[in-house]
Amino acid sequence: MTDEVAVAPADVGEVPGARAIRRYTAQAGNARGGASLGTVLSDVYYAVISVALSVLFALGAVRSLRLDVHPSAAVETTWTLELSTVVAVVLGAGAGALLSVAGRLGPVASGGAEAAWWLGLPVDRRGLLRPASLRPPLLAAAVGGVVLAVLDAGLLGAPGGTVLRVALAGALLAAAVVLAAALAQSAGAARRSLALAGDLVALAAAATALVLLVLDVEVPAPSPPWVLVVALAVGVAALGALVDRRLGDVPARSLRESGSVAAQAVGAVVSFDSRELGRALTDGALPAARRRASRLRTVRGPATALVTADLVVLRRSTRHLVQLVVAALVPAAVVLVPQLAGPPGVLLALLLAGYAAASATGEGARRAEMAPVLDRLLPLDARTVRRLRMVVPGAVMLLWSLAAFAAVGVWAGRPVGWLALAVASAPVWAAAAVRAAYRSAPDWSGPLVSTPAGALPGGVAAVLARGPDVVVLGLLPVWIAVLVGRTGPVLLGAQLLFSVVAVLVASSTETRPLMERVLDAQETPEPRR
Incomplete structure (x- = not known):
């Protein structure tokens, strides 16, 4: 019996360098992508x-x-916040959010295919990971520079030269935050620790606003000199060089986990799936095991089991708890700023902060939509399940509404009426969170529409509007009350009626848009008698 050679004999050459491997991988991907120049x-x-x-x-x-806005519309108290102070607090909270996102996604990551092939090769890992380590700081620098430029030129009305310096400084600081997270990652820091540190920084920025308000301290508008900008550039370059030297020290497990979470987040952004993006950011910082288990003493039956599950999910998510606290402080901060305390500013702060807070309370419903294990096991119909999913968001948003509408009541006068409106409008936030959680995915099998973001399904806008539409329509009495600056029995009764309608809409299991249902009903022939 002769031995058969499975592989044709060939000369064994030198192992290619990291740049050659990256170039070969890019060429292979471009050849199969079909995209021309x-x-x-x-x-x-x-x-x-x-x-x-x-x-x-x-x-x-x-x-x-x-x-x-009208400065005279601000709260007539001795406590006021200057616009520059608010901008400084927003920048601090933004830095914390950036550090949290960098910790959850991993500034240095390796995708599934790259991790399976690249990390096992006998080549210098620094050369393989260098492009992956440069993309996050550059993206953060671009976003940070644009955001600071808009805030400085829009809110503060700074001249062009100052805006340029502020934008460059903001871009460098954003890149420094991501590079610091990458340096911590190379030292073996867990993603959960980095994410928790970012959440605590954002929470500390919100607490700083309260301290500055009590102490009546004004933070000047940002106007860094060119010397400071150059010093920041040198510091960022040094930090980047240090991160580049330590790329080989990043554990392979951390690279694989970060790459998996980053790929999930990128896929969610490309497909316009905010629920999947939230799951990626939340699950990326969850511990693999917990030191203690909850006894779940509040479970007394199927209904309490659902409510307890939602409460446990919310309690274990630090990001959502910080999101709730920060969102509750936004309306109060706006009504205390003379340049923003007008009906448009107050209404915008109330709606945006409220929807952000409501979205934080709907994590249990979003997980149930993805994996309805508990919903299917319990003897409850679908409508009852959705109404029970509104209990925790409704209770949390009731507390949030009392805090937010109390600030609006002090701004507009007669806080009692505004607190009653807060109680009446709380179910709308809960209905919006549950409706957004159970919305159907876009139909990618139908005709696509060419957009600057790529080819998207024709009904993607209608899908994304499920949830925000309840806020826009269900809070019309609140809109009117804020714009006219007062409440009354008529608006309170109307808000109660709108809240009942919002709960009924969110309880429905129908996923088709209203216009499509109307057209289908017209096309369906009546049964013969």
Whole structure:
């Protein structure tokens, strides 16, 4: 019996370098992608135009918000916040959020295919990971510079030279935050620790606003000199060089886990799935095992089991708890700023902060939509399940509404009426959270529409609107009350009616839009008698 050679004999050459491996991988991916140079340039052109238009729109909206308000509408108390102080607090909270996201996604990551092939090769790992380590700081620098430029030019009305220096300083600081997270990752820091540190920084920024309010301390508007900008650039370059030297020390397990979470987050952003993005950010910082288990003493039956499960999910998510606290302070901060304390600013702060808080309370419903294990095991129909899913969001949003509407009541006068409106409007927030959690995914099998973000399904806007539509329509009495600056029995009764309708809409298991249901009902022939 002769031995058969399974592999043809060949000369064994030298192991290629890291750059050659990266180039080969990129060429193989481009060859199978089917995208030409013209397609890539067209996508870049659309992306640049879309970002520029978005920045100009945001700049105009922020500037008009600041110009259209009336300083006399601020709270008539000895406690006021200057606009520059609010901007400084927002920047501190933004730095904490950036550190939290960097910790959850991992500034240095390796995708599934790259981790399976690259990490086992006998080559220098630094050369393989260098492009992956450069993308997060560059992206953070671009976003940080744009956000600071919009805040400085829109809210503070700074001149062009100051805006340029502030934007450069903001970009460098954002890159420094991500590089610091990468350095901690190379030292073996867990993603959960980095995420928790970012959440605590955001919470500390909100607490700083209260301290500055009590002490009546004003933070000056940011105006860094060019010397400081150059010093920041040198510091960021040194930090980047240090991270580059330590890329080989990043554990392979951390690279794989971060790559998996980052791929999940990128896929959610590309497919416009905010629920999947939230799951990626939340699950990326959860511990593998817990030191203690909850006894779940509140479980007394199927209904209490669902409510307890939602409460446990919310209690174990630090990110959502911080989100609730920060969102509760936003309306109070706006009514204390003379330049923002007008009906448009107060209404915008109330709606945006309220929806952010309501979204934080719906994590249990979002997980149930993805894996309805508990819902299927319990002897409850679908409508009852959705109504029970509103219990925890409703209770939490009741507390949030009392805090937020109390600040609005002090701003507008007669806080008692506003507190009653807060109680009446709390079910709307809960209904919006549950409706958004149980919305159906976009139909990618139908015709696609060409957009600057790529090819998207035709009904993606209607899908994304499920949840926010309840806030917009269900809080119409609140809109009117804030714009006219007072409440009354008529608005209170109308809000109660709108809250009942919102709960009924969110309890429905129908996933089709209203217009589609109407058309289907018209096309369905009546049964013969």
